[in-house]
Amino acid sequence: MMRAVQLADLEYVTRALLAVPAAARVALLDDMLHTAARGYAYHRITGYAHPQFGVGTLMSVATRLPLAPRPAALDREYLRCLAMIARRIGRVSS
Secondary structure, three states: OOOOOOHHHHHHHHHHHHOOOHHHHHHHHHHHHHHHHHHHHHHHHHOOOEOOOEOOOHHHHHOOOOOOOOOOOOOHHHHHHHHHHHHHHHHHHO
16 A cells, blocks of 8 residues: 555656656556555654655655656657556556
8 A cells, every 4th residue: 555646646657657668667667556555654654754665655756766857748658658557556556
């Protein structure tokens, strides 16, 4: 379990996914979800951000990674990444 997902989380995770080759995106997203869950567990227990895993938000995980620049418009790859994130989050939170 991780913190509730906000719109800013989606933007940062999408930009992190766009910074890696398409073939590596599923593994990276799964790792980010797992890392956010670990950060959230640590934060709930201690009240502090984990130095490596953050506070349990996807944004706190994504900001530790290389990010693609913010696009001027949502192109096909950006939307594909958003769709992948939505599918994965739906599985995790179901």
